[in-house]
Amino acid sequence: MASYTHVQCVLVTVRPEDLTARARIRDAAMAEFSARGTAGATIRGIAERAGVSPALVQHHFGTKDGLRAACDAHVLEYMRAGVEEGIARDRIGDPAFIAATHGSAPPVLRYLARALVDGSEAAATVFDELVALTERYLE
Numbered sequence: 248m249a250s251y252t253h254v255q256c257v258l259v260t261v262r263p264e265d266l267t268a269r270a271r272i273r274d275a276a277m278a279e280f281s282a283r284g285t286a287g288a289t290i291r292g293i294a295e296r297a298g299v300s301p302a303l304v305q306h307h308f309g310t311k312d313g314l315r316a317a318c319d320a321h322v323l324e325y326m327r328a329g330v331e332e333g334i335a336r337d338r339i340g341d342p343a344f345i346a347a348t349h350g351s352a353p354p355v356l357r358y359l360a361r362a363l364v365d366g367s368e369a370a371a372t373v374f375d376e377l378v379a380l381t382e383r384y385l386e
Contacts (some may be wrong), residue, residue, distance in 0.1 A: 268297070268299055268303060268307070269307045271297045271298065271299065272297045272304050272307055272308070273314070273321055275293050275297035276288070276297075276308075276314045276315070276317075276318055277318050277321070277322075277355075277357075278296060278354065278357075278358075279292050279293045279296060280358060280361060281354070281357040281358045281360075282361075284361060284364075284365050285311070285315060285362075285365055285367060286365075288311070289311075290304050290305065290314075293314065315367070315369060316369065318358060319362070319369045319370070319372070319373050322358060322359055322373055323373055323376055323377070325351075325355050326377055326380065327380060329348060330380055330381070330384055332344065333348070335384070359373065
């Protein structure tokens with residue numbers, strides 16, 4: 248699974264082995280939550296996907312709910328950064344920006360889609376914040 252980060256206002260691909268353990272766990276959790284939903288994802292499965300021990304997952308995030316909250320925060324930051332870069336910095340028509348966004352968006356969009364389908368309260372909060380963020384920039 249490729250992971251992505253926002254560096255100097257440009258979305259770039261980062262090899263998983265270059266990520267911190269915390270970021271690898273978060274990205275693995277996003278993939279597991281996307282594939283299995285919150286109820287189906289397990290700390291053990293997330294740890295296995297991230298290549299770490301379950302104890303390290305718990306060390307960084309405490310519980311599955313804590314991990315889910317970190318994933319939600321990551322999705323919001325990704326979306327905020329994209330809106331800022333695209334609209335506020337007038338890059339929405341820049342082919343390089345569009346290509347970078349399309350390349351990095353799928354894991355975030357899969358996670359967000361599953362969270363909304365699952366109907367979690369956290370997903371509703373993420374969705375509400377994204378709507379508010381979009382409204383502010385459309386004004």
